[in-house]
Amino acid sequence: GENVEQHPSTLSVQEGDSAVIKCTYSDSASNYFPWYKQELGKGPQLIIDIRSNVGEKKDQRIAVTLNKTAKHFSLHITETQPEDSAVYFCAASKYSGGGADGLTFGKGTHLIIQP
Amino acid sequence: DVKVTQSSRYLVKRTGEKVFLECVQDMDHENMFWYRQDPGLGLRLIYFSYDVKMKEKGDIPEGYSVSREKKERFSLILESASTNQTSMYLCASGGGSGNEQFFGPGTRLTVL
Numbered sequence: 001g002e003n004v005e006q007h008p009s010t011l012s013v014q015e016g017d018s019a020v021i022k023c024t025y026s027d028s029a030s031n032y033f034p035w036y037k038q039e040l041g042k043g044p045q046l047i048i049d050i051r052s053n054v055g056e057k058k059d060q061r062i063a064v065t066l067n068k069t070a071k072h073f074s075l076h077i078t079e080t081q082p083e084d085s086a087v088y089f090c091a092a093s094k095y096s097g098g099g100a101d102g103l104t105f106g107k108g109t110h111l112i113i114q115p
Numbered sequence: 116d117v118k119v120t121q122s123s124r125y126l127v128k129r130t131g132e133k134v135f136l137e138c139v140q141d142m143d144h145e146n147m148f149w150y151r152q153d154p155g156l157g158l159r160l161i162y163f164s165y166d167v168k169m170k171e172k173g174d175i176p177e178g179y180s181v182s183r184e185k186k187e188r189f190s191l192i193l194e195s196a197s198t199n200q201t202s203m204y205l206c207a208s209g210g211g212s213g214n215e216q217f218f219g220p221g222t223r224l225t226v227l
Contacts, residue, residue: 001174006157032214043119043205043218044158089157095214102148102160102173103216 002027004092006106014114021109023090024072030092033073038087085113119219127225134193136222138206147189152203196226
């Protein structure tokens with residue numbers, strides 16, 4: 001089955017700096033890669049996703065890049081703010097159009113924004 | 116906005132009890148999922164369903180079963196709760212146009 005590795009497990013950055021979280025996956029058939037943000041006491045919230053037919057996607061201060069050949073994808077957050085502090089999860093799955101497949105998650109990155 | 120609700124935020128049960136965790140979504144999504152979240156292990160898929168009365172095993176189905184009698188409701192059942200099932204349980208739902216999944220707030224289950 002799919003295996004997703006996520007690094008680092010903890011990331012501390014100064015407010016205003018950029019943060020990068022990296023993930024690798026093992027199953028070359030995976031074609032959907034979402035990123036979730038989880039704040040304390042809440043369920044994960046989808047913040048951005050990318051499908052295997054594109055290499056990069058951007059939404060305001062966050063962007064995701066995908067390298068299918070190397071089987072890795074990354075989350076980039078620019079101009080970090082205190083409210084970006086949370087645990088971030090990457091995930092991977094296959095979608096064939098005929099029904100859902102579950103997500104395989106990385107173990108998470110605790111992002112800490114230092115004031 | 117998609118809304119996924121779970122019946123309880125916190126639940127305490129005794130070993131051997133039968134436990135029901137309920138999840139309801141209001142977006143007419145075909146697909147629903149149950150995950151458990153443990154520190155250092157991330158989220159792991161227990162079961163999912165792509166239609167009423169349909170179910171598929173995820174990565175860790177042992178000790179669990181599910182029920183989907185109505186499209187909006189997906190139940191996770193622990194037939195005989197054990198202490199190693201103490202965890203945070205997260206329900207998610209998603210539509211058929213892609214694989215986006217939207218999560219509920221979670222149920223923190225403690226089995227004593």
